[in-house]
Amino acid sequence: MTDAPVTLGEAPLATAALALGDDALVLSHRLGEWAGHAPVLEEEVALANIALDLLGQARTLLSLAGDEDELAYLREERSFRNAQLVEQPNGDFARTIARQLYFSVHQHLLYGQLAAGDGPFAPLAGKAVKEVAYHRDHAEHWTLRLGDGTEESHARMQRALDALWRYTGELFEPVEGLSVDWTALREGWLAAVTEVVERATLKLPDGPQSGAWTAGAGRQGIHTEPFGRMLAEMQHLHRSHPGASW
Amino acid sequence: MVTASAPHESAESAPRGSTRLEEELRALAGAVPDPELPVITLAELGVLRGLHVTGPGRVEVELTPTYTGCPAVEAMSADIERVLHEHGQAEVSVRTVLSPAWSTDDITAEGRRKLQEFGIAPPRPTGPAGPVMVGLAIRCPHCGSTETTLLSRFSSTACKALRRCEACREPFDHFKEL
Known part of the structure; x- marks a missing residue:
């Protein structure tokens, strides 16, 4: 193990594996931060289990791009290729659920497409799409409960949907190495998310999803301010004790 | 592997073309209890995909995880290795295969009965x-x-x-x- 920055593979396969793998890794870490803090025990367990599914996916994906541990623990912020949505802080429970809703519907549809193809990601996607169906189900039910719940939960859920909206456009930017119909993905996502949000008596924001002042350069290695601190916590043990094992 | 196309096949009916030794070792590996649900075996859970003897004392086992992030896979691999070592196989490698994806439909009828009982x-x-x-x-x-x-x-x-x-x-x- 060295402290030298890890170099990234440049092949399209590595690019795509990093994009998908970093999405899964970073969201997994964020969800893991709820351990010990979730509002009820059942949710603590649920969020940790979703995090575990994502971590398993991340391990498989990062292994396609290189050494999973080096990639996770020794890369600098600018080398991460995750979308900015998944690095956003947990916030309150509504904020976490909005992030889960936006991301899990996206991941479910994306992996569905990848699983139907015969590319290098088909085996993993075929497996993960079934796991993600439960993540999506979890997020949709909570969106309904919070949106159609009390005045307070409704207001918080609406705020969360609004705050994270600007990070959603990036999810539909084509990723090199992935054979995906991005237009169909965006339309499918918008229809599915709109349906749930309206059923929850909430309103999908009408502002831009990307461009101008909005976010969306995570795939190019540009990240938001909270991500650096998240990485510092995630990586510090490995960096302080290189090569340490249980 | 034959099991891939016939997921409900039990461990006893080993794939065609496998030797007597392979059938024997497959039964041993398949009898390993699941580390988290020890009432059912790996064969009943449907995660044992294949077993090949690739040389004298050398065995390759194919295992599929239930969930991609399932931490039990490492314990399953270690248990399979141990059991096969005890039965004279010096070199055992357990390979994880993802495709075709495991489904709960791969759990045998006996496995379901035991889960219920548990x-x-x-x-x-x-x-x-x-x-x-x-x-x-x-x-x-x-x-x-x-x-x-x-x-x-x-x-x-x-x-x-x-x-x-x-x-x-x-x-x-x-x-x-x-």
Whole structure:
């Protein structure tokens, strides 16, 4: 193990594996931060289990791009290729659920497409799409409960949907190495998310999803301010004790 | 592997073309208990995909995880290695295969019966629309009532949901369809 920055593979396969793998890794870490803090025990367990599914996916994906541990623990912020949505802080429970809703519907549809193809990601996607169906189900039910719940939960859920909206456009930017119909993905996502949000008596924001002042350069290695601190916590043990094992 | 196209095949009916030794070793590996649900074996869980003797004392085993992030896979691999070592196989390598994806439909009838006996409602058959959409009632493993309510979509492990029986009021785990 060295402290030298890890170099990234440049092949399209590595690019795509990093994009998908970093999405899964970073969201997994964020969800893991709820351990010990979730509002009820059942949710603590649920969020940790979703995090575990994502971590398993991340391990498989990062292994396609290189050494999973080096990639996770020794890369600098600018080398991460995750979308900015998944690095956003947990916030309150509504904020976490909005992030889960936006991301899990996206991941479910994306992996569905990848699983139907015969590319290098088909085996993993075929497996993960079934796991993600439960993540999506979890997020949709909570969106309904919070949106159609009390005045307070409704207001918080609406705020969360609004705050994270600007990070959603990036999810539909084509990723090199992935054979995906991005237009169909965006339309499918918008229809599915709109349906749930309206059923929850909430309103999908009408502002831009990307461009101008909005976010969306995570795939190019540009990240938001909270991500650096998240990485510092995630990586510090490995960096302080290189090569340490249980 | 033959098991891939015939997921309900039991461990006893080994794939055609395998030798007597392979059948014997496959039965041994298949009899290893699941580390988290020790009432059922790996063969009953349907995660043992293949076993090949590649040379004298050399065995290659194919194992598929239930969930991509399932931490039990490492324990399963270690247990398989140990059992086969004890039966004279010096070099055992366990390979993880993802495709075709494991499904709860791969759990044998005997495996389902044991889950139920252990207090875990077994998974229902998955429909063509995917695992979440299944509409059949889930029976309480304690009293058999179909009046049960979902408490949490994720229970002690990712593969289970937590439910409560409205008849006997007992909470129980349900092995989710995948």
